Amino acid sequence: MKFDQNKPIYLQIVEFVMESILTKQYQTEERIPSVRELAVALEVNQNTILKAYEHLENESIIYKKRGIGYFVDQQGYDQIMNIKRAEFIQHTLPDMFKNMQLLNISLEDLKSYFQQLNNSS
Amino acid sequence: MKFDQNKPIYLQIVEFVMESILTKQYQTEERIPSVRELAVALEVNQNTILKAYEHLENESIIYKKRGIGYFVDQQGYDQIMNIKRAEFIQHTLPDMFKNMQLLNISLEDLKSYFQQLNNSS
Amino acid sequence: MKFDQNKPIYLQIVEFVMESILTKQYQTEERIPSVRELAVALEVNQNTILKAYEHLENESIIYKKRGIGYFVDQQGYDQIMNIKRAEFIQHTLPDMFKNMQLLNISLEDLKSYFQQLNNSS
Amino acid sequence: MKFDQNKPIYLQIVEFVMESILTKQYQTEERIPSVRELAVALEVNQNTILKAYEHLENESIIYKKRGIGYFVDQQGYDQIMNIKRAEFIQHTLPDMFKNMQLLNISLEDLKSYFQQLNNSS
DNA sequence: GTGGTCTAGACCACC
């Protein structure tokens, strides 16, 4: 996996796990990869994975069973939705609207970008 | 001026100068405040201002004359637009579209958010 | 290491690192000394080393990994060659030819200087 | 006149005057432009011209008559030749030979560069 | 006056 050097790696891993849960790759109450496994898979220090998992644990998205591993919390999916929705409305949207004004981009332009991205992916 | 504690001050100053140019408060080829002046005005160290100015100089947004000061580059305005546009298309947009899919938000929803923000401001 | 008092120390460090790469003392993708290490070794402030490294990073000669260190960029060697070649052709050469005319020195004279220097070294 | 922002302007003016003397545009014992005149002509601060003239005076290349102006010294021409020759041999040449080795440029290559420049000028 | 370099030292986030 390639990481953006401008954002903390552990936060990018948090994102990665969140998306895996949102897309149901990790189901509710299912065990997620161990710290070691993921560290090897992503070619990252174990401490970095641990920090990401602790972060997710603090947000009640995953929980750990001692000696066994980390599991997707029952309320994990909903928690992620809440967090993502809040961030979207409080940061992503205002930020985007501000830039649209500065760059003179209209909602119509947005629509065509949207279609372009959909076609290419 | 109050600074966001989560972002480097010098980058916030970079933003500040860019917006001053975008809004024509600093005109093309006009002299911008000296390092010392701005340091006093913003209550930060001179080195912090200098770092911001050097950053802007690297992006060809401002240039310096020895012993005189910093000036808005002829192509400064366009450079800022290029930078902002690139960031918008490469990061803001894909990020937003991805979140829209995950959060199940449609373009129609976006439109109504847009109108809400416009009314309230 | 002794520094020439007429040139900024950080630029002399830039030169030093470049030559270490050119002479293969630092190999491609190899880690170079940490900011602190080099600061101690050269007896200068950490900020001075950092400034040199940032300069080299801007020229795509080295790159950094968060929390790990600086590494020689894949294209580092070529970049240095490009920079040095450009400087040679745009500055050193025209400067020399101009002086040769003013001082009435011919290409033949140059050849003998060249041989003198080679013999003495 | 356009100045290289990387070198002190007053030194570039020193160069300019030296070349004017070498090419006999300013003859021995002839009066050179007044500080004010040259300042206007080159669009530079008078202090800058003054600094250049004082520098040239220190090297016995020009001398001043109070209330009248600056004049090319009797030994001015020879002085310039000495200075330029010394600099050429001590700095320009070794610097160039060093770069030639690093860049893998031979004396033959130099010859062709030389002819190119002669043709284009 | 202007920008620029450098230091010593503190403090931070990240790996």
Next chain:
DNA sequence: GTGGTCTAGACCACA
């Protein structure tokens, strides 16, 4: 451990 930000203050060359 790593890089990075920031400060206070000194000192310099240049216009």
